Amino acid sequence: MAKKSTRATSEETQSTSTDSATTSTASETAKAATSATEQTAKATQVDPQAQQIADLKAQLTDKDDQLLRAQAEIVNMQNRNKKEQAALLKYDGQALAKDVLPVLDNLERALATEADDEAAQQLKKGVEMVYGHLQDALKKHGVTEVAAAGEKFDPNVHQAVQTVPVDDDHPADTVVQVLQRGYLLKDRTLRPAMVVVAQ
DSSP: OHHHHHHHHHHHHHHHHHHHHHHHHHHHHHHHHHHHHHHHHHHHSOOHHHHHHHHHHHHHHHHHHHHHHHHHHHHHHHHHHHHHHHHHHHTTTHHHHHHHHHHHHHHHHHHHSOOOSHHHHHHHHHHHHHHHHHHHHHHHTTEEEOOOTTSBOOTTTEEEEEEEOOOSSSOTTBEEEEEEOOEEETTEEEEOEEEEEEO
16 A cells, blocks of 8 residues: 555656656746747837938938039029020121111112202212111121122021022022121021022
8 A cells, every 4th residue: 555655756757757848948938038029020110210210211311312403503594594694695786687677778779879969879889888887787796698699508697588690609508699798696697698599
């Protein structure tokens, strides 16, 4: 009886020891799992300050980009404005010069008439003086006459209103006669010359 009791006690002790070891292992496994879960949660959890810094950096980069674009646009506008102002200064008075050209044409027609008596000659002399002064004033402001008679036809400065057959004196595409003088304002055509062209 005593031996049986000792055996039973020994078996119970071993069983308890095994249960205790199993419980200890399970407890350690649970702790390890909990620790791993906490570490994963910490890793996946975003630090609010770090997120805020990242957002601010993104906003700063965006603002820098907008600033650079705005500065480039301002520089482009300034360059366009300078070019427009330079063109305005270069071709200043173009409208006035265009309006004066018919006056010059009329003075030329007046000078082409014959002056028979002394009074007419005096008048013609006065017209010549006015014509000369007007031409000088126009030249002073960059208005020059288009070279036409005997020149090769150039559609940029000549306007063909009539054609004549080619002959020995006038090869093809040359200006035979000038019907109305043309003028340039610096390098811009103010009025093309009306010409007769050999073809």
